[in-house]
Amino acid sequence: xxxxxxxxxxxxxxxxxxxxxxxxxxxxxxxxxxxxxxxxxxxxxxxxxxxxxxxxxxxxxxxxxxxxxxxxxxxxxxxxxxxxxxxxxxxxxxxxxxxxxxxxxxxxxxxxxx
Amino acid sequence: xxxxxxxxxxxxxxxxxxxxxxxxxxxxxxxxxxxxxxxxxxxxxxxxxxxxxxxxxxxxxxxxxxxxxxxxxxxxxxxxxxxxxxxxxxxxxxxxxxxxxxxxxxxxxxxxx
Numbered sequence: 001x002x003x004x005x006x007x008x009x010x011x012x013x014x015x016x017x018x019x020x021x022x023x024x025x026x027x028x029x030x031x032x033x034x035x036x037x038x039x040x041x042x043x044x045x046x047x048x049x050x051x052x053x054x055x056x057x058x059x060x061x062x063x064x065x066x067x068x069x070x071x072x073x074x075x076x077x078x079x080x081x082x083x084x085x086x087x088x089x090x091x092x093x094x095x096x097x098x099x100x101x102x103x104x105x106x107x108x109x110x111x112x113x114x
Numbered sequence: 115x116x117x118x119x120x121x122x123x124x125x126x127x128x129x130x131x132x133x134x135x136x137x138x139x140x141x142x143x144x145x146x147x148x149x150x151x152x153x154x155x156x157x158x159x160x161x162x163x164x165x166x167x168x169x170x171x172x173x174x175x176x177x178x179x180x181x182x183x184x185x186x187x188x189x190x191x192x193x194x195x196x197x198x199x200x201x202x203x204x205x206x207x208x209x210x211x212x213x214x215x216x217x218x219x220x221x222x223x224x225x226x227x
């Protein structure tokens with residue numbers, strides 16, 4: 001149990017375009033999802049917390065208008081990087097919790113903005 | 115406030131040797147502690163977790179960790195290193211199972227033949 005699927009696993013986009021990353025809980029209902037970002041050779045930093053049906057809570061320093069998070073259902077949360085720039089290139093990972101299950105992470109998405 | 119410090123960004127051991135990866139934490143509440151492993155370009159795999167039960171926690175792949183409140187530590191060990199253990203390891207702390215995680219800076223483990 002507690003499988004979290006993340007898609008796509010990697011994506012390359014042009015500067016100025018938007019990219020959507022999906023995070024799905026496959027076998028449980030995720031009331032809360034977390035989005036993390038990992039820069040090369042660095043640790044994971046929490047970007048935001050999303051609760052199903054509510055607005056996401058962003059960590060200090062994270063631009064909410066740039067990183068749009070939607071958690072419209074109990075099995076899906078999306079992160080949209082709007083007007084992407086090369087400095088947004090990173091590894092994005094989600095995790096989900098709910099129904100007594102937690103601490104399960106997705107496989108991550110490698111975003112490269114060219 | 116919670117934070118995690120991992121001593122040693124790189125650790126190198128010989129195959130068959132003991133693996134010891136250090137983690138110290140800071141938490142204003144009784145912590146939940148986790149160790150994750152990350153292989154290149156992959157997500158995080160949970161190795162083990164401490165959630166206020168037994169202080170010696172056994173995980174997957176022969177890893178174990180001991181919670182020492184007096185030392186605010188949660189070091190990860192494995193008696194015998196294998197080549198397949200080469201990866202990056204992250205220690206994390208949380209207020210509970212369902213809250214956000216605070217990660218350490220990671221320790222890259224190299225296993226020499």
